Amino acid sequence: MRLRIHTPLEVVVDQADVRSVRAEDATGSFGILGGHEDFLTTLPVSVVSWTDVRGEPRYCAVRGGVLTVTDGEAVAVATREAVVGTDLERLHRDVLARLEAAREAERSERFESTQLHLAAIREITRHLRQARRRESP
């Protein structure tokens, strides 16, 4: 089966050799194997897990989303935010690190834009002062 997990900004997972997928919705946990009937459900904030043909488990924390199965061989998850990991017991640390990084990036962006703003004002006042000096000899 082919599994795709994507957020509005990027394709987080696009894997073709997936053997089984596990996820959960409001009714509980469920599994999907190849040849599944077409299926559509909404996911809460939870973890989607899957194994490839070698039996390697992989995990992805999703912030809600929609899961669809089409033609029994394509599973797609559309979500707001996704963090992938290979160890479920450490995944929450990856999530935490990711949120922290996003916060940090936002803070530095805000700082830079403030700096830019201040520099522009300073430049304008400098020009105005020079113009005034030229007008009154």
Added chain:
Amino acid sequence: MTRRPNEGDPLVTETRKRGERHRRWREAGDEGVARRLAQVGVLGWMIVAPTLAGVFAGRWLDRRYGTGLTWTGALLVLGLAAGCWSAWRWMHEP
């Protein structure tokens, strides 16, 4: 460690919860079918045994004091209540 601002984010808490479950499963493993059956069997006996004990004690007391069925009935109900209570407690043990 100080509490970080993102610690309470649902994405973090939900992921941690599943990680905890996974760890418990890895450490304790699946519970066997036999163990489950034994659990269910014991539950039955925990209710039946005190009830039967109550009936026998009641019969003995009734025969001794010649009171018909009073003691039997009373002790049967008492035994049943005790059995249900202990079964309930046992069920809710972690």
